[in-house]
Amino acid sequence: MxxxxxxxxxxxxxxxxxxxxxxxxxxxxxxxxxxxxxxxxxxxxxxxxxxxxxxxxxxxxxxxxxxxxxxxxxxxxxxxxxxxxxxxxxxxxxxxxxxxxxxxxxxxxxxxxxxxxxxxxxxxxxxGEDLKDELQSILDSFNQREEQLKQSGTDAAQIRNARQPLVQETSQQLLKLVEAVPQSEVARDVYIWVVRNGAQGTEAATAIEALVQHFADSPEILPFIGLIARDLAMLEKLQSKAKDKAVKGVATFMLARQLSSADNPALEERVLKLLNEVISKYADVSDSARRPLGPQAERLLFAVENLSIGKVAPDIIGSDLDGVAFKLSDYRGKVVVLDFWGDW
Amino acid sequence: MYPHERSLVKQLSDKPFALIGVNSDRELEQIRATVKEKNLNWRSFWNGPEGTGGPISAQWNVTGWPTIYILDEHGVIRYKNARGADMDKALTKLLSEMGHSVQIAHEAEGDQ
Missing domain, CATH: 2.30.30.700 (SLA1 homology domain 1)
Incomplete structure (x- = not known):
């Protein structure tokens, strides 16, 4: 035509x-x-x-x-x-x-x-379902060998050292098992196992990346956000992907905390924005230690605004160990080392 | 920690310098005894009977002990968690900003 x-x-x-x-x-x-x-x-x-x-x-x-x-x-x-x-x-x-x-x-x-x-x-x-039996047999074998280690080891450090290669080997087997079904529940359990058992290197990175990629919305990953947070890029990805309220809230708070730890004035605006988001939307969400995020975010917000390098320190009004009242600001005009200490 | 702090307080006694503690022990009587026994020569706020959960450490968002802030003569936070040689260097700098030239050197002393 x-x-x-x-x-x-x-x-x-x-x-x-x-x-x-x-x-x-x-x-x-x-x-x-x-x-x-x-x-x-x-x-x-x-x-x-x-x-x-x-x-x-x-x-x-x-x-x-x-x-x-x-x-x-x-x-x-x-x-x-x-x-x-x-x-x-x-x-x-x-x-x-x-x-x-x-x-x-x-x-x-x-x-x-x-x-x-x-x-x-x-x-x-x-x-994924079909892999459950195979998964169990790999885990059984791991548990058995771990038990043998515990029996034969002389001290805790030695057992820990011997256990690590076993964890790596098992992680490799498990990750290979679920390679073709990365979005299945079995795969999620594998990633969590790998992370929880302290695998390192490629295996840990693979598991963390897969958790962020496929399970950003799964509340099951909540206890492991701290581990994910070690890699700032992964944490940022999780924070932007997550829709589950708890995951999003915890990831947002952790990202703010991570970014604030550098005490970098260039990041301050972003940190404040993240913290205000936590306070307005996720205050009632609890972290893995069951502490609500709201008060934690308020404290960090105060810290970023008042306790960063370059800020005038907030005054402390209190009493010394003999019960005599005094203030931190009494020491203006002097260089002050403020030392939070305890005899323990 | 104690020997370094004691030594600083002693060496800088005639300079515009103060080491101020925020003590987070729960038992006031006990920490008073410790101060006497170990000859701790600096003034401390007491964080109250809740220990590490007390109000001052809460306001200052302290989650690890010890936590150290170094303030200049204007009360501005200049360093965080500088310890040992880093603390000495920081203090030398801040005091020199005020026109005081100091050389900090510590005598060997066993921890008590």
Missing amino acids: TQELTPKIELHRVGWPPRHRPVSRWSISRWQITLATLFVICCGVTAPSWSQEARTWTNASGKFSVEATIKELKRDSVVLILADGTERTVALDQLSEADRRYAADYRKTMLAENAAKKKAAAESKQR
Whole structure:
């Protein structure tokens, strides 16, 4: 079929549609684009691979045609992307017979691909389930060998040293076991095992990264955020990904704490923003030690604003060990070492 | 810790310098006895009967002991957790800003 002028230009040339008539579905209004975009955002389905190439779409009368790829097929219309990147929604009953057949094929393929995806996800989950026995046997073997170590070891340090290679070896086995199903529950249990048992190096990094990647929303990772927080980049990723209120709250607080520890004035604004977010949204969330974040964030906020290098120290009004009242500010004009100490 | 602190207080006794403690022992009587016994020659606030949970350490967000702040003559926080030789260096600098040239050297003393 010969490529004709796009409908848009055609419209201008022949003045179609006439203004007194209802606007044809070939013309495109801002609200249609908006609606289409909204629809795609909410329910968008990726086009099957075979449909990615541009083809010529023609209307039922054969008068108008346009080169476009299909973006999305709805119940009674199709969203097209034109060569210039603009989108256009066209009612199916306005299309030529051939286009309607194409749309029908497209729908069939799309449904099949979606079903395949669902099936793959279910299978992945199932495969994860199938791994449970194998997981248990690896763990049993670990426990058995750990027990032997405890029996044969002479002191705690020696047992610890001998245990580490065992943890690394077991971590390797476990990670390999769930490699193909990184999003399954079994995989999550593996990552947590690896982290909890103090694996180091590649194994620990792999497990932490996978937890952040796939389980940022899983409350099960709460006790391990402290470990994740050792790697600032991972903590930042977790903080931005998490939607679970507890995970998000704890990660936000930890990120603020981590960033504030450098006492870097350039980071102060960001730290204050994070802390205010904790105070306004996550005050009632508790950390892994069951302490609510609100008061902790308030204290840290005070510290950042008043106890950073370069700030005037807050006054202390109290009594000495003999019960005599005095103030820290009594010592203005002197260099002061303020030493929080205890005899223990 | 104690020998270093004692030595500083002694050496800088004629300089505009003060070592101020915030003591977080729970038992006041006991810490008074310790101060006497170990000849601790600096003044301390008492953090109260809640020990490490007391009000001063809470306000100062102290979560580890010892925690050290070094303030200049204007009460501005200039150093945090500088200990040993780092503390000596910091004090030498801050005192020199005030026109006092000091050389801090510690005699060997066993911890008590």
